[in-house]
Amino acid sequence: MIEMPQPKAPADEPRETRIKRLAMRSMRRGIKEMDLILQAFATDRLARMDDAGLDLYDALLEENDHDLYQWVTGQVAPKPQYAELVAEIQTHIARG
Template identity: 60%
Template sequence: MTETVEITRKRLAMRSMRRGIKEMDLILSDFASRALGGYDATQLALYEALLDESDLDIYHWVSGQSAAPAKFAALVGDITVGAEGLTRPHAT
């Protein structure tokens, strides 16, 4: 049986909350709650591929410590927008 898009969203939201480091739990669960509801199957597949990467790599990409691979660059950019305050203080 093939998983529905709605079940995929719920599964990825749970994976976003249960990461290896607390910072990624906060960043990715916040992103999932904001964005996954509007994602189609293709976007969800890309997000799932990102979740297969190491937490440390994702954190470095989101916090700007290193550049994300080209296939994840736009997605990491979207995650980064909502991560302000989680990866660095809010701009004043």
Template identity: 55%
Template sequence: MNSEPREARLKRMRMRAWRRGTKEMDLILGPYADSMLTRMDEATLKHFDLLLEENDQDLYLWVTGAQPAPAEHAELLAAIGANARGRLQPTPEPGR
């Protein structure tokens, strides 16, 4: 059982998502944490917390699809990647 209060846990996880070893992973995981942490159920929070323990170089390769993600992380990494790609899509000009 996790004795860490939920708000403290979310704050810690958000900080870890934004302060990675590489700027690329800051920009991928930070916004995902900002938008999704408060909506995650307990199982997903545990999984995201475990994912934050992974090496940035591995995470980047998995999220970008340069290397296959481990099966246990594949679904969560797909969601993180989709979130990042959605933010990076160009906004169409009005009237197009």
């Protein structure tokens, strides 16, 4: 699969625009399962995240979808910096 370059956010990106950008990136992944998982999570959680949380989520979206899927399904432990965020996504999935 060919990886499409993701647009980089401008340094002065307004919060509302950033949330919309992250929501769009959440639903336009390479794997349909990740589209569904991350779109639902983004819809429920992004607006409540602080700037540090948005930074971390933005970085998570840079990761490979196959890795993300293995992390959120518990097949493989996530990178340490994402452990708490992945646990939040897993909890969100479980609540359905």
